[in-house]
Amino acid sequence: MLRILIADDEPLARRALRRLMEPHADLALAGEAESLAQTLDLVARLRPDLVLLDIELNDGDGFKLFAGTPAPPPVIFVTAYADYAVDAFEVEAIDYLLKPVAQPRFDLALERARRLIVRPDRSNEVIELRAPSRTVRVQPADILAVRAEGDFSHVHFASQPPLMILRSLAQFEAQLPSPPFLRLGRSLIVNCDRVRAIEARSRDATRLTLDGLAEPIPLGRAAAQRLRQALAAGQG
Secondary structure (H helix, E strand, O other): OEEEEEEOOOHHHHHHHHHHHOOOOOEEEEEEEOOHHHHHHHHHHHOOOEEEEOOEEOOEEOOHHHHHOOOOOOEEEEEOOOOOHHHHHHOOOOEEEEOOOOHHHHHHHHHHHHHHOOOOOOOOOOEEEEEOOEEEEEOHHHEEEEEEEOOEEEEEEOOOOOEEEOOOHHHHHHHOOOOOEEEOOOOEEEEHHHEEEEEEOOOOOEEEEEOOOOOOEEEOHHHHHHHHHHHHOOOO
16 A cells, blocks of 8 residues: 655645545555645655655745655655756656646556555554543554544554544555555455454345454445455455
8 A cells, every 4th residue: 555645735736636546546645735844744744655746835845845854755746837857857756747637647657656666564663543531552463443433533452442533544544554454445444464254144244353352343245345355365
């Protein structure tokens, strides 16, 4: 899973990039920034695998990312200006896209990024989860499942009580390593390494049992099928 940060000061441009990402199942939106300051902050905190970066942001130009970050992430520039292409490749940008970006051109840039990006192994990184009454620091392997509940996420652990945290499922999807984590629809991410049993109760109802979780999780037909396919393909 490639974790993508979109940095553009125009909401319509950010929406266009999200749409270009939609056909690619291996992309996860790590976050969005509308200013240079916010981009620098999110790069430092989220450590995205790739940044889709506009050049003219509302508080500075995108090239300052390279001066303001000790180890800048890989970048694809997405801009309305053709004049900076040489400068972009001098900072070793993966590609330089001119707005409006057509899907085939975006796909080509993304394929180049896949070939060039060496993603770090995050399986042993410690994740810090902060709630008003409790802070939990765990490795990804200790997380069994994450379930969306409105604006919150309910995180289930292997050896401690669950935690309710104000964080979207998309943010967890971007942060957790894949494999073994797999998103099953809008409201659930599971750790495939913890799958103990998948029990079909009917054509449209399945129960998933995870090691360490007391109660089975109900799955719809599409979610159950996706999980079985991932396990059969060795993604779990």
